[in-house]
């Protein structure tokens with residue numbers, strides 16, 4: 001050991017005499033390596049912190065562990081999406097306020113935004129079908145209506161890896177043939193915010209507060225920026241009035257209602 005130590009120190013001494021600049025080069029190189037290592041560990045720890053903050057499971061647990069004791073319950077529902085323009089912003093708002101919602105998606109839009117569909121599900125929201133192309137099912141041929149319903153189910157099944165268990169027919173229109181065919185409960189609404197028509201937060205909140213009650217199903221559309229804009233005030237106002245938010249299936253469960261395929265529900269109380 002001492003021999004090799006001696007010979008290596010002799011080597012350094014000899015190198016030092018022959019190449020006096022080598023010491024500086026080695027020192028500078030070592031410093032640079034240390035600096036790069038420090039930068040890399042700082043970047044990766046920042047990334048870890050972000051990952052933990054947006055972890056979908058943490059979010060989901062948070063949403064489902066809210067205290068619902070003594071609260072009036074409502075289901076916020078969003079139709080006609082998902083939209084890459086507006087749905088991500090809505091998800092951010094819902095996450096921040098810990099509000100689970102139900103999204104009745106169009107198969108045609110879901111097919112174009114599969115990652116967004118998965119994100120909605122991962123973040124603890126419920127997804128139902130709003131058919132494939134938003135046709136008025138009672139005005140088209142029965143076979144066309146059935147294939148529209150089936151196509152949307154297949155698209156959502158492919159993306160989510162499981163069958164959807166709720167349907168909202170476009171315009172709320174159904175007939176006996178559709179009810180017999182649809183294979184899931186049909187969820188309509190008890191509060192129509194008219195958010196597609198009167199695009200102000202004041203109107204959306206005002207209509208909701210005048211029609212809402214325990215077990216209400218509130219109809220909105222996540223494709224309008226103005227609807228998304230209204231959500232923070234709507235959520236805060238409902239909470240100030242003793243309401244808490246659940247998905248449609250949770251609402252049925254909390255109210256002891258067994259949802260039946262083909263049956264139509266306007267509210268769950």
Ligand code: NI
Nearest residue numbers: 079080170171
């Ligand atoms: Ni619609």
